[in-house]
Amino acid sequence: MVAQLQRYYLELAYDGTRYHGWQVQPNAISVQQKLNEALTVLLRQPVETTGAGRTDTGVHAKQLFAHLDVPVLELPEEAAGKVVFKHDAKGQHKLRIESLNALLPHDIAVKQIIPVHANAHARFDATQRSYEYHMHFHKDPFKQNYSWQVKGELDVEAMNCAAAIIMEYTDFSCFSKSNTQVFTNNCKVVRAQWLHNDNGLVFHISADRFLRNMVRAIVGTCMMVGRNEIEPEGIRSIIESKNRSNAGTSVPACGLYLTEVRYPYL
DSSP: OOEEEEEEEEEEEEOGGGSSOSSOOSSSOOHHHHHHHHHHHHHTSOOOOEESSOOOTTOEEEEEEEEEEEEEEOOOGGGGGGSSEEEOTTSOEEEOHHHHHHHSOTTEEEEEEEEEOTTOOTTTTOOEEEEEEEEESSOOGGGTTTSEEOOSOOOHHHHHHHHHHHTTOOBOGGGSOSSOOOSOOBOOEEEEEEEEETTEEEEEEEESOOOTTHHHHHHHHHHHHHTTSSOTTHHHHHHHHTOGGGSOOOOOGGGEEEEEEEOTTO
């Protein structure tokens, strides 16, 4: 029997409340660590995954992709039930979602397992990422850890004016953590919009890429506009300064969700 490597994308969703973000940490529990551990048990060999990006401590994901390479044994049909992979109608091998989910904690779920070409890359091939930031105005025990409670009224129309101005720019150094060692702070934002929902607001933002802390810093800056601390046009001088200290405070992680990652071939 000859082992061949097959690359797979895993589509994940998780509640980030208990985790120190997506990426493996030396002294803290992460989502990636739990996924790698479950795959290692399932495949009976060490497994390392590569994610589409990183989420910070307490941030949630409705959709995140990760890839891994798995040796696939060419087994006869009758033996397939005894291993992790089985043949489908086309003779391909598929990882059993149920088996993997059974090994994962209750707050991490695999939604799809997709065979992809050998050079597919979960991080570098992503063409667009989308986030939502949720906030509410009245105390709600069921929103704790999943939305940020905000006091006072906000000028949502002014916040949407500021959001529209954001889409005119590409250099977002003012919204990034310092010393992130990225090649560029340029991002193409294609959507930035505040919408009302039940008992609150949701900020929707989509771009080809995001800088560390970028969405939470943008939300904090829009809050300055919504509280009439600055005019919507004031966001121009903040962005053009390229200085993080001029932008708003980073809002709590609990309200932030990675909602979509797009690929040209999925």
